[in-house]
Amino acid sequence: MGKIAFVFPGQGAQSVGMGKDVYEAAAESRRIFDAADEALGYSLSRIAFEGPEEELKITYHTQPALLTTSIAYLEAFRARHDVRPDFAAGHSLGEYSALVAAGAIGFEDAVRTVRARGEFMEQAVPGGIGAMAAVLGAERDALQRLCSEISSGGAVVELANLNCPGQIVVSGSKEGVAAVIERGKEIGAKRVLQLEVSGPFHSSLMKPASERLAGVLAELPMKSAAVPVVANVTAKAVQEPGEIRELLVEQVHSSVLWEDSVSWLIAQGVDTFVEFGSGTVLAGLIKKIDRTVKTYSINSLEAINKFQLETAASSD
Structure with missing residues (x-):
């Protein structure tokens, strides 16, 4: 048996109703949602379970709601399965979920931190x-060259999310992104689709948010991670609090090296990825990076119960 990585999705994976099934069926998951509501001083669980979607899509609600949903599924899973990961990783906001899973950050502290992170990101760029x-x-490489050329003309645009072969998200000024949409065909892009987002995440325009987050992270209690967590910024594992803090600050305005992170994990012997949280986004990306690995999406109570059957069947 190869190694196992637990992975956690970021913004864009949210959907109204996420986590409601485990909240209702599993005491350990209910405790997580209740703890989030108490830590934030408002009903985050209501927004996650009932919406409306417009409210859930506000960055400072989306981030704590996704983190809470991921950890609620993780806790329900842990209560039913004795499966320990060799590594953890998360996509953007999901890196915080990975750090909670690895015991580096306490859950309530993480919820408050990502709520603040969402606010800072929302406010960084009008x-x-x-x-x-x-x-x-x-x-x-071709896209990187195009972005550099456009940026040197004064309209900032940068590689934001390197998700999988053939799927890269760019971020920056409205003019810079418009230029990539217009000129994408020149470099062989099949399609360039504008995303519905509230800001230019993971671009240098987010530096004001990074600076404000640095103040919050400096005060955040943190321990060494019990398992290595792959950082988005470097696509390498980190465990020490000082380095984790530094990379979380950088992460806000830097590229998310997801493809590189998954490739690095596979090179370490990981052949099973278990995704915790809303949707199946990461499982889809991982399969596009390497079809031979096994992926599981723990996004419902049914998936938690089914996991037992699948792993039991594969170990016969």
Whole structure:
């Protein structure tokens, strides 16, 4: 048996109703949602379970809601299965879920921190100034050159999320992203789709948010991670609090190296990825990076129960 990585999704994976089934059926998951509501001083669980979608999509609600949902599924899973990961990783906001799973950050502290992170990101760039777009079918190097050329003309645009081969998200000024949409065909992009987001996440325009987050992270109690957590910024494992803090600050304005992170994990012998939280986004990306690995999406009570059957069947 190869090694196992627990992985956690980021913004974009949210959906109204997420986590409600485990909240109702599992005491350990209910405790997580109740703890989040208490830590924040408002009913985050109501927003996650009932919406409306417009409210759930506000960055400072989305981030704590996704973190809470991921950890609620993780706790229900842990109560039913004795499966320990060799590594943990998360996509953008999901890196905080991974750090909670690895015991580096306490859950309530993480919820408050990502709520603040969401607020800082929301406030960093006035509405209508920034944008993001998904570029499909382009080579990374060619897209990097195009972004550098556009940025040198004064319209900032950068690689934000390197998700999997042929799927890269760019982020920056409205003009910069518009130029990539217009010129994507030049570098062989099949399609360039503007994303519905409230800001230019993971671009240098987010530096004001990084600076404010640095103050919060400096005060955040943190322990060494019990298992290595792969950082988005470096696509390498970290465990020590000092380095974790530094990379979380950088992460806000840097590229999310998801493809590189998954490739690094596979190179360490990981052949099973278990995704905790809403949707199946990461399982889909991981399969596009390497079809041979096993992926499980723990996004419902049914999936938790089914996991037992699948792993029992595969170990016969």
